[in-house]
Amino acid sequence: MQKILPYIFFLGIIFSVFSQENDTIKKTDSIDLITLNHLKGRVISVTNKKALQSAHVINLNSVRGTITNDNGQFEISAKPNDTIFISYIGYQSIKLKITKDLLKGNELEIGIHEKIVNINEVTIKAHKLIGVLVIDAKNVPEDKYSRIYINGLPQAYETGKSSNSYSSAINAIFNPVDFWYNKLGKKPKELKRLKKLKEGDQMRNMMEQKYSREVIMNYLDMSRKELNDLLTECNYSTRFIEKASDLQIVEAFLQCYDNHKAIKKGRVKQDIIHLKDSVNSATSKYN
Numbered sequence: 001m002q003k004i005l006p007y008i009f010f011l012g013i014i015f016s017v018f019s020q021e022n023d024t025i026k027k028t029d030s031i032d033l034i035t036l037n038h039l040k041g042r043v044i045s046v047t048n049k050k051a052l053q054s055a056h057v058i059n060l061n062s063v064r065g066t067i068t069n070d071n072g073q074f075e076i077s078a079k080p081n082d083t084i085f086i087s088y089i090g091y092q093s094i095k096l097k098i099t100k101d102l103l104k105g106n107e108l109e110i111g112i113h114e115k116i117v118n119i120n121e122v123t124i125k126a127h128k129l130i131g132v133l134v135i136d137a138k139n140v141p142e143d144k145y146s147r148i149y150i151n152g153l154p155q156a157y158e159t160g161k162s163s164n165s166y167s168s169a170i171n172a173i174f175n176p177v178d179f180w181y182n183k184l185g186k187k188p189k190e191l192k193r194l195k196k197l198k199e200g201d202q203m204r205n206m207m208e209q210k211y212s213r214e215v216i217m218n219y220l221d222m223s224r225k226e227l228n229d230l231l232t233e234c235n236y237s238t239r240f241i242e243k244a245s246d247l248q249i250v251e252a253f254l255q256c257y258d259n260h261k262a263i264k265k266g267r268v269k270q271d272i273i274h275l276k277d278s279v280n281s282a283t284s285k286y287n
Contacts, residue, residue: 039078039098041108043068043086052112055088056206060095060218063196065206078103085215091115093214176230177260180220184257187221191257194219197250207247216249231256 043055051072058065061082068074078084078098087093091112102108184191194216197203207215213224220227231241231249234256244252 037077037079037103038075039084039103039108040075040105041073041110043072043074043088043110043112045091046111046113049111052088052091055086055091055112056210058085058087058203058206058215059083060085060193060215063193063203064200065203067206073107085218086110086112087210087212087214088112093212095218176226176233177256180222180226180230181257181260181264184220190219190221194250195254198247204247207250208245210246211244213246213249216246216253220253227253234259 041057043052043057044050045052051068051070053068053070053072055068055072055074056065057068057074057076059076059078059082062077064077066074066076076084080098080100080103082098084096084098085093086096092115094110094112096102096110197207197215197219213227217224217227222230227249228241231252232238234252236252240248240252
């Protein structure tokens with residue numbers, strides 16, 4: 001028994017040393033992870049080197065976003081191979097691929113260029129109104145689009161549904177809704193990220209302020225024309241497509257996608273989907 005005791009004591013010392021080393025490694029790893037998981041930067045104008053306050057910085061992989069402070073500075077969680085999307089009103093948006101070197105703790109200075117904006121021609125259409133409400137109300141073009149609300153937002157927006165019927169496989173090829181439904185079915189991650197845009201308060205607020213469609217187009221891998229064609233096919237008006245915020249466009253796309261999914265799976269017939277108008281048609285309007 002006396003001979004065994006020294007061995008037990010010796011093994012206890014070895015175990016203690018290994019445990020301390022293990023704890024040290026874990027602490028070191030956690031420190032490294034904290035460093036590697038945060039990207040710090042400052043967004044400025046290339047033209048005058050001025051800091052850009054309230055620029056949007058979004059991690060397209062984690063669907064997390066932040067806004068630059070008064071000095072154009074930001075901090076966002078990221079890891080190698082993530083893509084950071086940076087946008088500011090009146091400036092060209094950029095995408096930044098994250099590498100290990102960018103996550104070493106140094107603040108990056110990111111310069112973006114001013115955007116050249118072409119003003120489109122505006123056409124004004126007149127209605128023959130005489131000033132008598134009862135008569136004028138009959139002469140105003142009827143609004144065939146429904147309106148619904150997003151929780152937390154003051155303004156209403158349209159809902160739509162695909163109004164065309166495709167009886168053959170050949171016709172379905174040219175159906176934008178069917179095409180993107182099939183394409184996104186093979187990209188569940190992109191669709192999941194698109195849905196996450198409206199889940200967190202920070203991202204919802206940012207998407208409510210955006211009108212560029214760029215983040216949406218990145219997730220859906222489509223051009224602006226393709227997105228507009230898709231929303232038109234979903235029976236959304238040209239006015240809504242042009243004026244809606246990015247958050248409203250996300251809601252509109254997902255509404256159309258879910259309707260089409262139900263049709264494809266035979267849960268409902270295409271001609272019996274009815275979307276309830278939750279806002280009085282006489283008083284609903286865009287903000």
